[in-house]
Amino acid sequence: MIKRPISPSDLLRNLKRAVITTSVIGLFGCAMGPDYQRPELAVPSQYHQELTQDATDNAGLIAWQTFYLDPNVRQLIEHALKQNLDLAAVRSRLIAARSQVTVTDAALYPELGLAANAERSIDSGITSDDPTHGNEFDIAGTVSWELDIWGANRRRSEVEYANFLSAQESLDLAVISLISDVASRYYEWLDIEQRYRISANTVALRKKERDLARLRKQNGVISGLQVKQAEVEYQSAKVTLPDLDFERQQKANQLKILLGEYQYALQVPDNIDSLTSADIFPTTFKVGIPSQMLSQRPDVKAAEQALIAANANVGVAKTAFFPKFSITGSYGTETDDLDKIFDSQGVTWSLLGGITAPIFNSGRISAQYDIAQESAKQALLTYRSTVLAAYFEVNDAMNSFRRSELAIEAQKELVEASRGYTHLAMLRYRNGVSSSLDLMDAQRNLFNAELSLSEVRRDKLLAMIKLYRSLGGGVLSDEEMAQVLAPSED
DSSP states (O other): OOOOOOOHHHHHHHHHHHHHHHHHHHHHSOOOSOOOOOOOOOOOSSOSSOSOOBTTBBGGGSOHHHHOOOHHHHHHHHHHHHHOHHHHHHHHHHHHHHHHHHHHHGGGSOEEEEEEEEEEEEOOTTTOSSOOEEEEEEEEEEEEEEEOTTSHHHHHHHHHHHHHHHHHHHHHHHHHHHHHHHHHHHHHHHHHHHHHHHHHHHHHHHHHHHHHHHHHHHTTSSOHHHHHHHHHHHHHHHTHHHHHHHHHHHHHHHHHHHHTOSOOOOOOOTTTTTOOGGGTSOSOOOBOOGGGHHHHOHHHHHHHHHHHHHHHHHHHHHHTTSOEEEEEEEEEEEESSGGGTTOGGGEEEEEEEEEEOOOOOTTHHHHHHHHHHHHHHHHHHHHHHHHHHHHHHHHHHHHHHHHHHHHHHHHHHHHHHHHHHHHHHHHHHHTTSSOHHHHHHHHHHHHHHHHHHHHHHHHHHHHHHHHHHHTTTTOOOHHHHHHHHSOOOO
């Protein structure tokens, strides 16, 4: 029986069948390892505090432009989102993670290539009586593919996609942190500015009182002791200014770092003395229910993606116990005359199927599988720990908010009482009914009360910012995120 030589068309037809068959096996074969299922978490149904908890609405779902009503803060946040250097680094990691998904997914498909070679040679005159020149030209298309029979590449793809989603959540977390940090540093800076103004006004007032005391002593109205007392009160107020000046410069520098600028002109609002939380935040504030954290907080979602990746890595490690199948092939022409490079008589082809299987590796594969399983357990513990910490972070933020509300009302009453006391002490001192000690004591109490009022107002603002952040508030919309991810003009 005479065998008919395989024609190029037959070869291509057979190769196509082989590719289709192995594609079906590779794409629909089994995937080793456990499929991910979200673990059951015994999250309480309510937070501990008594703020409004509504399952259908919470402040964490409010856009940051709606939550921050202060136009100065909005301007700073918008600037920081464009210029912050740390955010740019996180953005870069996300773009790299997205590209890594493409790299990993490429292993699911055959790899095609083209190889071309040209060689000109001459025989040795020692070994050949008639040395001649020789030419060889070849060109061929190549294909190689490791069949994903056990799902190793699919599990690797699952790992990298989870890592990509985790990087995306990390970017959301970085955005939330940046927005809250900008707002926090700004109101901390305003508090220091306010306290500096209070101290400066107090210093100016006590300087006048000291000068007046010196004049009264010259006229024999008061003793030198009272002059010294006035001097002590003046210097006690004056000594607070250098520290406050340093603090406001330091806080301004921290804010400029967030803004990504060496120079940025910070403006103190004209209504700084009357600025309240009602001018800065919405008047109503709902916190939702604890189970909503799982879909709102980026750190919780990032921890879950890390768990998904670790779970898929168990499957990758398990496939190492099984054989690997690969296919390589080429189809082209070979000739000694470049003009005949595409002549059908010069066709060459090859098709090779290979299999490799582990036999002895000193327990390396088993140890790697154990490591993957333990890594998955660690990821699960981290996920549970993240959820637990998030729950109590919200509780702490709610508690801080409630405390600041109570503190600010009490401090307002103390300031009003101190002002009334100071006014009466001034009248009694001028009428000669009481000594300067009573007046100085009243002024000292008022000074301290005003400084404390500025601080508790700051604390309330920071508590609201912290509560909004702890609920996952501040995630950008798709359009805003696209702008953040857009290539920089630099």
